[in-house]
Amino acid sequence: MDGPAEIGRRVQRLRTALGLTQRQLAEPSYTAAYVSTLEAGRVRPSETALRFLAGRLGTSYEELATGRPAHLATELRAGLTDAQRVLATGSAAEAATLYEGLLADAERHGLAPERAEAHLGLGDCALETGALQEAGRHFREAERLLAGEPAPRRARAVRGRAVAHLLAGELRYACYLLESAIDELTGGGLADPEALVMLYAASIGPYMDMGAHARAAHAAELALALAPRVDDPALVAGMHRQVARTFLAEGRTADADASLAKAQAMYRQLRLGTDLAHCHWMRGYVKAQSGELDAAERELRTARDMLAARRAALFAAQVEVELADVLRRLGRHEEAAALLAPVLDLDLDDGRGAVHAGGAHRLLGLIAEERGDAEAAEEHYVLALGLLERSGATGDLADLCRLLGDLLRRTGRVEAALDAYRTGLGHRAAPGTTTLGPAPAAPPFRVAGGSGAAEAEGS
Structure with a gap:
C-alpha cells in the first residue's frame, strides 16, 4: 500500500473526475470531514475504508491502494508468457521488443517480480543474438531484484550469467558461479530438484571445455537422477542435450545419440527452434566423432541454417567451426x-x-x-x-x-x-x-549413483 499522501491525492483525483462532493463520496458510511482529512494525507485509511471508497469511485481496492490497475500483475504475467513463446518459436528481436514494453509497465507500477522476469527474458534474447555484455547486465539486474527470494528463484539468473561468461570464454568464472549456487542450494537445505538440474546441466559445458571430464560426468549423473522430479519438459530436454557430451567423452556414442534423440523429440513437440538447432549441432558432432562425415555435414548444415534464420549469429558461427572440421576431414x-x-x-x-x-x-x-x-x-x-x-x-x-x-x-x-x-x-x-576447487556438495536427499567421480576431480 502506498503512503497516506499518495492515496489521498488518488482519491481526490478520482472523486473530482466523477464530479462528486466529499459528502457524496463519504455517505452513508463515513463523513465529509473524514474524506477531507484522508485527501489531505493526514490519515492512513483502513482496508475497510479503502474498499468502500473504491466501490463508490468505480475502481478496485488494489488500484486505490497502490495506483496499479486491477489485474495488472496477471496481465503482465500473461504478456511475459507470450514473449517467452515468441522467443522460442519466432524472433529474438521481436521477443525483446515485447519484453521491453512489459519491463516498462512493471517498472512504472513497481512490480519487482515481473521486472525480474522481464530482465530474464531480455537476457535470454541477448544470449541468442550474441550480445553477451547486455545479457550479463540483464541477468545481474534480475538477480538483484530477486535478492530477497530463496535461492531456487535465483537459479535461472545465475545460470544465465554463467552461460554469458561461458560464451565469452570465461570458463573458470562460469564454473565458479554455478558451483557457488549449487552449494548455496544444497548447503541451505533448499535443494529444489528443478533448480539443481538447471545448474548441473549448465555446468557440464564449462567442465568439458576445461578438461574436467570426471566432474562433468558426475554433474550429469546427478542431473539424470533428479530428472524424474522435474516437471518442465524443456529443462529435461536441455539436460539430455548436455548429458550427451559426457557420454561422448566416455566413448558411449550410442548413448549420446539416444540422449540427443530424446531432447530433439521434446524440442519438436515444444516448438523450441533454437534448442532444436542445438540438437542438430550436437548430433552432427556425434556423427563426426564416429566417422560418419556425410551425415555429420547434413546435421551441421541444418543447425547452421536454422540458427542463421533466427539471427543467432554467434551460435551459427560456432557451428561453422564444427562444419569446417568435417569439410577438412572430407x-x-x-x-x-x-x-x-x-x-x-x-x-x-x-x-x-x-x-x-x-x-x-x-x-x-x-x-x-x-x-x-x-x-x-x-x-x-x-x-x-x-x-x-x-x-x-x-x-x-x-x-x-x-x-x-x-x-x-x-x-x-x-x-x-x-x-x-x-x-x-x-x-x-x-x-x-x-584449476578447480572442491566439487560442489551433493544434494542432501538420496539420488542414484555414487560420488566418487566428483571426489576424483575435487581433491
Whole structure:
C-alpha cells in the first residue's frame, strides 16, 4: 500500500473526475470531514475504508491502494508468457521488443517480480543474438531484484550469467558461479530438484571445455537422477542435450545419440527452434566423432541454417567451426577455410567467442599443415594458444600443444617442441588440482549413483 499522501491525492483525483462532493463520496458510511482529512494525507485509511471508497469511485481496492490497475500483475504475467513463446518459436528481436514494453509497465507500477522476469527474458534474447555484455547486465539486474527470494528463484539468473561468461570464454568464472549456487542450494537445505538440474546441466559445458571430464560426468549423473522430479519438459530436454557430451567423452556414442534423440523429440513437440538447432549441432558432432562425415555435414548444415534464420549469429558461427572440421576431414580445404574466416572476427574486445576463434585458428593450422605450409600452420597454432589460454579451455590447450610440438619436431626444432609438450602436459594435469576447487556438495536427499567421480576431480 502506498503512503497516506499518495492515496489521498488518488482519491481526490478520482472523486473530482466523477464530479462528486466529499459528502457524496463519504455517505452513508463515513463523513465529509473524514474524506477531507484522508485527501489531505493526514490519515492512513483502513482496508475497510479503502474498499468502500473504491466501490463508490468505480475502481478496485488494489488500484486505490497502490495506483496499479486491477489485474495488472496477471496481465503482465500473461504478456511475459507470450514473449517467452515468441522467443522460442519466432524472433529474438521481436521477443525483446515485447519484453521491453512489459519491463516498462512493471517498472512504472513497481512490480519487482515481473521486472525480474522481464530482465530474464531480455537476457535470454541477448544470449541468442550474441550480445553477451547486455545479457550479463540483464541477468545481474534480475538477480538483484530477486535478492530477497530463496535461492531456487535465483537459479535461472545465475545460470544465465554463467552461460554469458561461458560464451565469452570465461570458463573458470562460469564454473565458479554455478558451483557457488549449487552449494548455496544444497548447503541451505533448499535443494529444489528443478533448480539443481538447471545448474548441473549448465555446468557440464564449462567442465568439458576445461578438461574436467570426471566432474562433468558426475554433474550429469546427478542431473539424470533428479530428472524424474522435474516437471518442465524443456529443462529435461536441455539436460539430455548436455548429458550427451559426457557420454561422448566416455566413448558411449550410442548413448549420446539416444540422449540427443530424446531432447530433439521434446524440442519438436515444444516448438523450441533454437534448442532444436542445438540438437542438430550436437548430433552432427556425434556423427563426426564416429566417422560418419556425410551425415555429420547434413546435421551441421541444418543447425547452421536454422540458427542463421533466427539471427543467432554467434551460435551459427560456432557451428561453422564444427562444419569446417568435417569439410577438412572430407578433403574440402577451400570450403573449410572460407567458413572459418568470419569466425576469426568473433574475438572482440569483450572476449566474445575466444574459444571458437581459437578453434578456427587450430583448424586453419591443420589445413596449412596438410597443404605443406609449416610456417602458416605454426602461426595459426600460436594464435590459437593465446586465445585458449585466456579462456582456460584446458583440454583444447593440451591437444593444441601436442599439435604444435609435433610440427616443431618435424621441422627440426627439438628443444622448442619439448617446451610445447611440457606445456601441454601441464594443462592436462591442471583439472582437479590448481584449476578447480572442491566439487560442489551433493544434494542432501538420496539420488542414484555414487560420488566418487566428483571426489576424483575435487581433491
